[in-house]
Amino acid sequence: MKEKLFLVLANLFWAGNYVVGKVVIAETGPFWLTLIRWCAAFIILVPVSYWLERPHYWDVMKQYWLPLVASGALGIIGYNLLLYGALVYTSSMNAAIVNSLNPAIIVVLSYMLLRERLSTVNIIGFLLSLIGVLFILTDGHITHIFQTTYNRGDLMMLAAGVVWALYSIIGKKLPVPPITATACSVFFSLFMLWPFAILYPFPADQLSAIGFAGITYICLFPSVLSFLFWNISVQKVGPSHAGVYLNLIAVFTAAITFLLGGTLSVPQLAGGAVVLLGVYLATKAPKARPEQVDIAG
Secondary structure (H helix, E strand, O other), X not given: OHHHHHHHHHXXXXXXXXXXXXXXXXXXXXXXXXXXXXXXXXXXXXXXXXXXXXXXXXXXXXXXXXXXXXXXXXXXXXXXXXXXXXHHHOOHHHHHHHHOOHHHHHHHHHHHHHOOOOOHHHHHHHHHHHHXXXXXXXXXXXXXXXXXOOOHHHHHHHHXXXXXXXXXXXXXXXXXXXXHHHHXXXXXXXXXXXXXXXXXXXXXXXXXXXXXXXXXXXXXXXHHHHHHHHHHXXXXXXXXXXXXOOXXXXXXXXXXXXXXXXXXXXXXXXXXXXXXXXXXXXXXXXXOOHHHOOOOO
């Protein structure tokens, strides 16, 4: 029950990240928002992980440095740069809907990399999800699939989905407490990010009070709390089951957009509905065959 609540809250905070990030990105750019976000998160994560899990950081990083570096490169750097870069070109609602394809991507990659079972219904659901995303990418004109110029932001969100799926799979196989794993991944990611700061001057003169408030929200809620809740839940229920809850990001984003006076287009609503239906089928657990129940894998 605790894991379900954590997954709901994680995705609620991530939905806010889409809406708030769309505003903040105009003042900071993708690079500095990512760097500021995870510098602040690291300061909070280290004492929290030490208080709750009592890790030996040096031993953990020495033994598992490769998967931790991979987690940082994928979940901290890759996903965030793709997400915030996408928000420069597309709406927060479109980004959230395309992001809804992530659970289906997780299931497919879990089948390919972890040999998790994949049924015919799962495959149909994955294909249906792709159709829904294509409906959104073509603004409802899916027959123009080979004739249209796709929105760069929507394509970046598709790439972000693959990156997130790989990050989730690594998190499932990493034998490190979740908060410690997140803190160590952030540590390695910051080492990889800081050298590039010289290429992007900090836009201090462009930061407004609204931008500062938005950064504060992003640093605390989607950065610290969402990642902690997500990693705790993934280690308990697995990436495929946890991935189903990523559907809530689009639902919460739509609700927040509507409450803030925004509008939702017919292609967004129709495509989003098809994506959610497809993801439901793609993540539906295959029934075990009676003759296989007692056979060890």
